Amino acid sequence: MSKVNIKQLAKELNLSISTVSRALRDSYEISADTKKKVFALAKQLNYQPNPNASGLRGQKTKTIAVVIPEMVNDFFSLVIGGIEKVAQEQGYYLLFYFTHGDYDLEVSFINTLANGRVDGVLLSMSRENHDNSHLLELNKNGIPLVLFDRVSENLDNVKVTSDNYDSAITATRHLIDAGCKKIAYLQVHKNISIGKIRMNGYLEALRPKGQTPLMVECSNENEETFEIIEKMLLNEKPDGIFASVEKLAVICYRVCEKINLRIPRDIKIISFSNLQTASLLNPSLTTITQPAFDIGETAAKELLDIIHKKSKSASRDKHVILKSLFIKRKSTSALY
């Protein structure tokens, strides 16, 4: 147990504690000579300031909380990559909280954060447009909050998302332009707002063409979803599929395989996707890919801007929308 603190440095150097403290912070009122000596000893003894002490004293922890539904998820791991890049650059630590989509857990995490554990919070909501009082409380406590991906428009905070509505329109039009006359929309979680926004894009693109929408509500269980899709394909015989999440596209692909529908000849599929899992499949699959890394990077930058008071109160309520990528694959081999 050899933790070294300022006091020991001071004693060893015959200086006062405050002089050492100032020297370490490179204060202008300390002589170059003293600084050099202090730095040398600090390095030699591997002095590390106690973060609890400075946090307690200065109300700054150089830590931000990242609250997300889950980790085992391509989208969120990419987002974290972006967050981490910014954090690293600016010397911030990252404290992670996983809500598993549990609203109560989110509330309890956020409450926990109300008292100086972190300098700011990045949050992807577990449940949108529900009771947001825990977040209002956070705002009241002066802890900056930036929302990303799963956001609520009711909150006066910075929000970062991708262009779900526009890209759903693009995706649907792509199928229409490719000659599809009957396009099915595969969805899960129809109650989360991203799902709704994407669905609205799909509906909007369909309307002027006079096509009747074909909404397919899938399940969380792969087997069940497999059956739902199989039944739908056999009964409705759509010639286009728009999958709102990648997993549905993958399952749909398997169903096509089973009932001998050739992609893209008999049926065309387009899908939202994060990593290119779906693109590993055999037929060419066109995907709408969210700029996950960018979302993380942007959200983190916005948060740190607020923390550093670079942005005035005026810009605390804004919605940054990042463009998705439309990736059309001719052949999967093109991957390499």
Add this chain to the structure above:
Amino acid sequence: MSKVNIKQLAKELNLSISTVSRALRDSYEISADTKKKVFALAKQLNYQPNPNASGLRGQKTKTIAVVIPEMVNDFFSLVIGGIEKVAQEQGYYLLFYFTHGDYDLEVSFINTLANGRVDGVLLSMSRENHDNSHLLELNKNGIPLVLFDRVSENLDNVKVTSDNYDSAITATRHLIDAGCKKIAYLQVHKNISIGKIRMNGYLEALRPKGQTPLMVECSNENEETFEIIEKMLLNEKPDGIFASVEKLAVICYRVCEKINLRIPRDIKIISFSNLQTASLLNPSLTTITQPAFDIGETAAKELLDIIHKKSKSASRDKHVILKSLFIKRKSTSALY
């Protein structure tokens, strides 16, 4: 700015600070009545103890550091899932550090942790069997450390890995038993110990059969790897492939597609794999899957055991080896 602290609670209740503190910690020397009043007000005002203050005072932060090479990686996200489960259960916070495989960054992170920021550290090394003095320093400072996945045998710490050697033997024997006469081993990073251990398993399985090993060193660049494998398949004409990481199997599969090798008829492929990305591919692909979640869970439990002093010094140097799963897929449709 309405952060509420013990002092305010005390004033409001006409009690002393210490009484409130004790009540909150449910001390036996406080009357039930007082406790009730304190709890009620604390809840009403959403009192959250300041973690810096208690950390500073009690030398306990209820936080553990997780230091890993990267996040955008199926294996590590699964590991984190396991870590998080245990942390959640025991009320611990998780501070994440990503080294990107950069040894110097690892050193600087670890040094940073030497001073009371966390109660313990979980680490997957960025570089094994190199200079471990930063880790020894951590041990000296009394901060518990548990290594997982990428570990160094030279350190007297708890280590958690999967059975890379044994499962590489199993995998290779599987190909041999399936009639393969010439088995190629695809690898990257031949200098990291896991790669070496797996390779040794491959060599060991081959030896008694008198087969000559065929080592193929791949690249970090997919395109380059594609060409290396293509050339190798054409020149050497192996009838079995053992891919030491999943990505190589996927690329190999693409090469086979290009040069019209049918799997598993013309050539059999087995691969280490974490998520079942490879299994989304068309032919049946047999995989060796690491128990990633278990690794995280086990490592976290071991760490918390040490933190809670449940385990005596005797057990501080042990190596827990978890069994991998051998998954033989007949058909990918079996997924659903």
Add this chain to the structure above:
DNA sequence: CTGTTAGCGCTTTCAG
């Protein structure tokens, strides 16, 4: 340029 001192919020002796 350097030292003295107060205090961040909490826990924990020690004293009633």
Add this chain to the structure above:
DNA sequence: CTGAAAGCGCTAACAG
């Protein structure tokens, strides 16, 4: 059963 007071390590007035 409750209160007073010290101190965890650090920073920032204030004072020279």
